[in-house]
Amino acid sequence: MVYKKNTMEGSLFEPTLYLVKGMCIMDNDGNRILAKYYDPDILNNTKDQKAFEKNLFNKTHRANAEIIMLDGLTCVYKNNVDLYFYVMGSSHENELILQSVLNALYESVSILLRRNVEKRILLDNLDAVMLAFDEICDGGVILDSDPTSIVSRAALRTEDVPLGEQTVAQVFFNIMNK
Template structure:
């Protein structure tokens, strides 16, 4: 099968994951259920990727038939995975959007402790950028507006629920 016979697809991203300095998983989302169906296979893949990239100065790697773009910050490693024939620039735009969005949410303090303290926001950011492997947004400002709206709406909803419960308890 030649590369030219492949059909274009919106399903650009196969996986996104964030690892700490030791290669431990902090967040992972796999969008292709056939790629690595079990957690054991996913963690093996992540370990292989980490071992290949944690000391390298590059921004891109090819491993196990996948194109992987990555970035590190203090004690975190951010990875976006696509198929071997995927456009690296598209994957890099997703990675940059993820990193820049998280940087603003975490107030420029992109490190393990802050990330773990704000996991709800981290998951919201990932979900606003990618849905089922399809890239929805690559502009960090748009992502932040959507996440901010969802957080405010959730806060408002929880305040209303608390007020309702308080009235019922009286």
């Protein structure tokens, strides 16, 4: 639980589970591949989100740090080959918690993509990565930070495609592997 200090009264707010304000994956040009924002009070429209992401990328793509304060948000990030992974929280959020969410996101994607964390492969498996986003965080509440359990739940959900919506190759693959 995180206690938020009220600067007006000097007292503590009630504990909250809403720690994550957003998660985002961008390519090495700063273009959004996947993003989810959980706080409607900040970045509540696509135009604001794109402007924030552009600014965030410009501040982080050459830096060697892992954390930045930007527009009142604490942002932790990691890059690999041609992708940048970001997790955002409020300015008073614990960076270690945000870093654990970032590590869970990156490791889950790494496992899902069989250690080939590159833009082309991520785009080919975007559905599974989107499910991993949902398994990590729901509405700003951290659900899980164990990459193995995240991947196992995301993989189970991707296998539940109705027979009529599967390609012939998927049906053949499922038959051969049972």
